[in-house]
Amino acid sequence: MEYKAIKLLKRPQNEITADIFETVTLQTPALEKDQFLVKQTHMSLDPAMRTWMDDNDDSYVEPVAVGDVMRSFGVGEIVESKNDNYPVGSRVLGMTGWAEYVLGGDDMQIVPLELPVEALLCVMYVPGLTAYLGLMEIARPKAGETLVVSGAAGSVGSLAGQIGKAEGLRVIGIAGSDEKCEWLEQELGFDKAINYKTADLEAEISAAAPHGVDVYFENTGGPVQQVVFNHMNRFGRIAVCGMISDYNREEPAPGPSWKQINLKALRVEGFVILDHYDKIPQMTEALGGYLAKGQLKYRIHKLHGLDSAIDGVNLLFSGNNKGKLVVEL
Amino acid sequence: MEYKAIKLLKRPQNEITADIFETVTLQTPALEKDQFLVKQTHMSLDPAMRTWMDDNDDSYVEPVAVGDVMRSFGVGEIVESKNDNYPVGSRVLGMTGWAEYVLGGDDMQIVPLELPVEALLCVMYVPGLTAYLGLMEIARPKAGETLVVSGAAGSVGSLAGQIGKAEGLRVIGIAGSDEKCEWLEQELGFDKAINYKTADLEAEISAAAPHGVDVYFENTGGPVQQVVFNHMNRFGRIAVCGMISDYNREEPAPGPSWKQINLKALRVEGFVILDHYDKIPQMTEALGGYLAKGQLKYRIHKLHGLDSAIDGVNLLFSGNNKGKLVVEL
Known part of the structure; x- marks a missing residue:
């Protein structure tokens, strides 16, 4: 054939x-x-x-x-x-x-x-596993903490934010259009969404996270990175999921100085879903649980x-x- | 009085x-x-x-x-x-x-x-606790791995490297003079010491760590940082102990791009000894053990x-x- x-x-x-x-x-x-x-x-x-x-x-x-x-x-x-x-x-x-x-x-x-193919592709497979792994296994937030997600309207970011809400976090999403921000706030229940292309990011993050940022789910890199980084609280955790803004660049842009990583005892940790196949059954179960409760839209x-x-x-x-x-x- | x-x-x-x-x-x-x-x-x-x-x-x-x-x-x-x-x-x-x-x-x-006051000040107190905490509690190396220590002839770096040797690691030190490098290799038993002021750092690290770097104990920041970072292996861990080269700068120098943190699933983690008072008894005991075996010179x-x-x-x-x-x- x-x-x-x-x-x-x-x-x-x-x-x-x-x-x-x-x-x-x-x-x-x-x-x-x-x-x-x-x-x-x-x-x-x-x-x-x-x-x-x-x-x-x-x-x-x-x-x-x-x-x-x-x-x-x-x-x-x-x-x-x-x-x-x-x-x-x-x-x-x-x-x-x-x-x-x-x-x-x-x-x-x-x-x-x-299981509908849509739910499979949008939640139970790569995007959901990646979002769950990065947030729950790498960043390990505690209820009540403040989470910032970059690339928040993306397939992974939108789930990371919603899992954050399901786990009792205050969730701030950063995305690239007003339409995406509206979707995040109105449909997905993010506490705040910021359009980094038009907003004064520094001022908006200060306002949205007056007590600082505990967890940063990083999908994009680029100019957003340094601003969010500056707002990290002591013992903050940064799950480095991707660097979309760098993928098509010849030379990746430099990252923040490590001085604050030292002084604030931050943890910046990268991860790749392919390294964590052993956790898939447990993560799939958790994702199914959120989905059954209507906590994950896509x-x-x-x-x-x-x-x-x-x-x-x-x-x-x-x-x-x-x-x-x-x-x- | x-x-x-x-x-x-x-x-x-x-x-x-x-x-x-x-x-x-x-x-x-x-x-x-x-x-x-x-x-x-x-x-x-x-x-x-x-x-x-x-x-x-x-x-x-x-x-x-x-x-x-x-x-x-x-x-x-x-x-x-x-x-x-x-x-x-x-x-x-x-x-x-x-x-x-x-x-x-x-x-x-x-x-x-x-206990001699010298051993107290040089090993059992701030320098030893900091070195032990950063290497053993933050970076958590496995025997056989390759460790790079920057500021290796400093009070903390020299102990971090020696603890690494005691724990079965291959240890490469980076320091700022030939005299310091000689001390590290001849007296402290480092596998290799590199004078970053005169060496081709890239070539020397490639030669000294042909299979890459698993753990980086970072004391200095500065130009050494990016070179060592480029040699990190997948799942590498970087304990960010200090940024001596940045302390006296108005604007800290940027760090490496986070792209490799993602792709290599690196963990970059800062720490401050004052946050870990609860571990002092256990760390003091471990330091006393190395000292008794003659594994820590100062x-x-x-x-x-x-x-x-x-x-x-x-x-x-x-x-x-x-x-x-x-x-x-």
Whole structure:
């Protein structure tokens, strides 16, 4: 059977441009024992993909090799199987890649058909796990503390803030448009949302966090970082989830001086969900609990067709996506 | 009885200059119930004193008020007492200040007369507690890992490196003179010491830590910081003990981008010994253990007479001290 896939032709210079990809037509293979074939239905577009495109020694996973199908997370349906643990008709999620069909592996996880795919992609999988891990396992807030989330309207940030509310924190979100801020305050129940593009950030954070910031969930880097950092309380914790504003820069911008890390006994800690697979069952359970109580709202931004990923992935870095980016195949 | 003390007249502009202090003559008070009088014998000069001189909202303790006696740690002998818990003849340590006589308080700790004052000041008190706390409680290394210590010939850095050796780490020290480096390698058993003022730091660290750096004990900030940071391994830990190179600057220098903190899942954590008084008994016991096994060597740099503190304190920031700075009274 023929199917389409998108290969990485060369590494991006700063920004992701269409010419670094090539759409090719491939043949599904004849299955060997224990193999199964997945028809991908939903491809997840996530900021981490940008780092996978770079040949960066420091990265936590091998970069995608030039000439290989682009890597991504996704959801699909098993359409053919020679593996009894993965029967035809099951829904699976895992590392799929930019392809209409994928050969399954035992790192794929079967998920219940009852759970809406939207909830799966927007909450129970990468965004929810990342938000939960960063807030609850890395930052470890106490009820009553003040949390600032940057990239707060993003798929991870919006959940980190809502988990913060569910856990009794005062939550301040920083986002890049009035529309996003309104969504955060009106729909998601953030205590305050600040549009960093138009606000006097220093003044707004002083007003919104008069007793300082205890936990900072950092998604973006950029000019927001130093301002929030200056407002950290002693023993503050900063979970460094991502640096969206840096991904497309040649030289990442410097960070704050460590002098305040010393004087205020701050903890600045990075994390990557792939390092914490052992905690997934417990985190999935916690996320399911919030979801059942109606504490986690989400919105999905759907693109259609494999090729829409090529331009679509840039929406993550321009901030023009309206919710979790998913390509429906 | 008359005694001399040194008051802080005004706050320093960047560097510490003699004109910000004034030596005054005071009278020892008549003791009330529960009070005791300490004749200070040894005043400890420590980098933290620089931060106590600034009126900095962010600091972990109140600054020394203008017009007050300068704050410091020290050791003395009880010469008069109306407190049964603090008998005359006992040796005590605590926050004494720049004064020949001090009114004791119950935050002072009685220490055994058998322990040499040198070992007390150089190991069992501020430097040793700080080194142990930062390395063993904050960074938490595993045997076989590679440790880099900046300010490695300083009172804290030299102990952090030696504790690292005692705990089975590969230890690389960074210091500011060939003489210091020789001391670290020949006397203290560091695996490698690098003179950052003359070496190609990048090349030397690559050679000394071919498999990267797992733990960085950071005392200085400055240009060394970014180079060591670039060599951190995934899951590396950085204990931020001090920023000596920043203390006398108006604007602290920026730190490394947080991008690598994210990608490498690094933990950068500051600490201040005053926050960890509860751990002092356990840390003192551990330090005593190393000392008994001959695993901790030290050298003391003695100044003489109260007034020698005024110029002497700058030796900490110029790096011209040869060992733990102590003023003998």
